[in-house]
Structures are given as structure tokens and as C-alpha cells.
Amino acid sequence: xKISMVGTxxxxxxxxxxxxxxxxxxxxxxxxxxxxEKLKNGIIPIYEPGxxxxxxxxxxxxTLRFTTDIGEALKESDxxxxxxxxxxxxxxxxxxxxxLKVAEEIGRGMTHEMIVVDKSTVPVGxxxxxxxxxxxxxxxxxxxxxxxxxxxxEFLKEGSAIEDFMKPDRVVIGAESEKAMDMMKELYAPFTxxxxxxxxxxxxxxxxxxxxxxxxxxxxxSFMNEIANICERVGADVNKVRVGIGSDRRIGYSFIYPGxxxxxxxFPKDVQALNRIAEDAGYSPRIIQSVxxxxxxxxxxxxxxxxxxxxxxxxxxxxxxxGLAFKPETDDMREASAITIIEELTKCGAKIKAYDPxxxxxxxxFYLKGNPNVEYVKSKYDALDGSDAMLLITEWKxxxxxxxxxxxxxxxxxxxFDGRNQYDAVRLAKKGxxxxxxxxxxx
Numbered sequence: 001x002k003i004s005m006v007g008t009x010x011x012x013x014x015x016x017x018x019x020x021x022x023x024x025x026x027x028x029x030x031x032x033x034x035x036x037e038k039l040k041n042g043i044i045p046i047y048e049p050g051x052x053x054x055x056x057x058x059x060x061x062x063t064l065r066f067t068t069d070i071g072e073a074l075k076e077s078d079x080x081x082x083x084x085x086x087x088x089x090x091x092x093x094x095x096x097x098x099x100l101k102v103a104e105e106i107g108r109g110m111t112h113e114m115i116v117v118d119k120s121t122v123p124v125g126x127x128x129x130x131x132x133x134x135x136x137x138x139x140x141x142x143x144x145x146x147x148x149x150x151x152x153x154e155f156l157k158e159g160s161a162i163e164d165f166m167k168p169d170r171v172v173i174g175a176e177s178e179k180a181m182d183m184m185k186e187l188y189a190p191f192t193x194x195x196x197x198x199x200x201x202x203x204x205x206x207x208x209x210x211x212x213x214x215x216x217x218x219x220x221x222s223f224m225n226e227i228a229n230i231c232e233r234v235g236a237d238v239n240k241v242r243v244g245i246g247s248d249r250r251i252g253y254s255f256i257y258p259g260x261x262x263x264x265x266x267f268p269k270d271v272q273a274l275n276r277i278a279e280d281a282g283y284s285p286r287i288i289q290s291v292x293x294x295x296x297x298x299x300x301x302x303x304x305x306x307x308x309x310x311x312x313x314x315x316x317x318x319x320x321x322x323g324l325a326f327k328p329e330t331d332d333m334r335e336a337s338a339i340t341i342i343e344e345l346t347k348c349g350a351k352i353k354a355y356d357p358x359x360x361x362x363x364x365x366f367y368l369k370g371n372p373n374v375e376y377v378k379s380k381y382d383a384l385d386g387s388d389a390m391l392l393i394t395e396w397k398x399x400x401x402x403x404x405x406x407x408x409x410x411x412x413x414x415x416x417f418d419g420r421n422q423y424d425a426v427r428l429a430k431k432g433x434x435x436x437x438x439x440x441x442x443x
Contacts, residue, residue: 005028005080007081008045010046012083013028017055021166022191028066028067030068039066048161048162049160049329075111096129099130107140108141110147113145118150118151148176148180151172153207166191173188220256224258228438229301259419260301262326264326268292275289306350320353320354321390325394326338330358331358341419353384354376355379384411387413388412416433
């Protein structure tokens, strides 16, 4: 099929590359000329395992191309995806200005029957707005061109997006037109050999599915973090509680690991957007509001543990931080717990020596830019030199089995604050470490 992808961010680039991998002819469009030129030269703007090789291969094969000209995309394509950003507005709602701008350009340049697919995460009713904007431009031109608007929410996890796309749990399509639904089934057929994975529904239900999925997962995280905080106070071990409840198949083990809060591009924004959607509909979503509040407080838990141990004045203290990204296998720091933790400690005078395999440039150039108390080092062990404690924030694989002997030699004090409960407390105690976890009473 001939496909265009408007927006070469995380969703657009991954989606375009995966469709091209299956032999489709894909044209990716972006207004950022510098980004497009870099993509043509094999320079990928994001880190995602497997993406760089896939983009380069398909670009060399000619199945994946890049342009800044949306007119070219409209002439060549039968299906055009809108995959631009929907940043959070001041009131917590999703800002649709970029989505509607693309819809306007589609209406201005469309020359033949097309399927327009909302791939961006958008509120319920957005497809109606997109349809209205396109029709308005067609009317202004005085032309009668048939088009179909479809909702196709994405469910990609950063760090495993290629695998998620190639072997999806489900493909959700919301459409009013039987023709559009049939074409989307054909497009996704290589990825849904088990047809139970292709879920057809009305457009508004498809739009709602994305927000509901992310809110449910965020709810599991905040619920388990709240249980962890209770465990500490009543003398229970949340790690054991997690095993005890996860064995129930109705609950399962996914997303019930305690930690220092969720972040990223989806959960924080989508939870707040769903709250706004509900309020605009005249309903107060108390559980959704609590999920956000618990997560906001949870991001300060690890810093508070440090302050409880070392006091409120940290001017003579240095802390090693392992991990800056909001999760492993990505360089994404949007809403990352590390930002809150480091800011809480440095405002008390602490010096930070930070290491992350992929996210340090993001931290330097944007998220922690201008913080003079943060130093970035080349390895996890370099961060430990002269440190009063180590804080593990992101559970990268290389942090799972470190050399504890070398750690103890490099640190001023053998103290670990584990924001992801990665290590065995008994083992560390035998090695002479003072070990602090989330959801475990302080001994």
C-alpha cells in the first residue's frame, strides 16, 4: 500500500518504519527540515532498540522516504496517518492544534479519495473535528472528494516499540466506513495473523480505548506504590506482598512493582487528559485524580529517604545517581522521576554525579540544564567516586549485577537507596552495605 506518515516523532517514525518493513511504500513528512535531512543520512532523533537499523534498511531499499512536502504525500498516498504531538495544555487537556493543522493541510491538498488516520493520542470526539476541518477546506475549494476518518490508537512501549508493533497484543481500529475498515484490516494483516488481535469498533470507543488503557496501567502503578508506603509503616515487605498478589491470575505481575513513580510521554499526560475529558462531561473521576496525586508524591519518596538519613542540609554530601531516563531502553526523560529527585536534593545543597547509558545528553541540554550541582560521568562506577550514597532510579540491565566490591571501594559510605527494589537486602547486608528500599521498613 501507499502510505504517508505526518510527523516523524516516536510514534510516526516507528509506525512508518514497521509498515515499510512489510513492503509498503511509506513517505514520512515533517516540517522540521533539519530532522528530515538527518533521517535521510541515517541519523535517528530518538533511541529505540532496532529502529536505526530498520530505518536505514528500508531507506536504502526505497520503501521508506522522507520529505517536508505534505503535498507530495497527498498526491502519492491512499492512507495518510496523523502522528503529530498532542502536548498537554495548561488545563491538563490534550492540545489539538497540530492535529487540526494537519487536517487543514489535508483538506487543502487532497486530490483523490483517501483514508485519514488519527494515530496521535487524542480526546474522544477528535475524529469529528478532523472530519469537519477537512470538509471545510474541501468546500472552500469547491471540490467533492470522498474521504474517511479512522481512529487507530497506538500502544507502543518505549524500549520495545518494534516488537510491540510487529507482534501486537491488539490493533484497535475505529471507523464508520466499511471500506475504510477493510483497508485497515488489509494494512495490518501481516501483523495480525491471529485475527482476534484486530479489534474493530466505532471511532469514539477507539479514541477512549487508548486513554483507558494507559489510565489502567498507571492506576496499577500508583496503587502498588501506595501499598508500598503502607507496608513501610506497618512492618510488611512490599516485595513479598507483590509476589503474594501477583500469583492471582486476575491480578498478574505486570505493573505491580513498587518504585519511585511513573513518567514518560504517555501515562502522565493521558491520565490528566482523561481527567479533563471526564470533567468536561460533567463527571469527577476520583480514582483518576488519586492516581495522579499518588504518583506526584511518589516521585519525592526516594529524596525524602535521603533527607531522613542525612538531614536537611546536604551541602557537604555527594550522591551517585544511576539512571536518568523514565524507564530503561530509552533516552526519554519526559516526566522522569530522576528530575524530581535530583531537584529535591540539589536544592538542599547536594552534589550529584549522574550516569545513564542513553539519557545524559537529554539531561544536559534540557531537563537538568543549568543545574550547577549535577556532574555527568562516563560510567556507573565513576559516579560512585567519593559518594555518600548511591541512588538507583532507572533499572537498566547493566545495573542489575554490579561489582559490589568495587562499589564499596569507590564510595565514601556504602549506602544504597534503591528506587526500583533491584537488589537482595540480605546479600547486601552481608557485604556491609546499608540498604534502603521502597515499601520495606527501615531496620
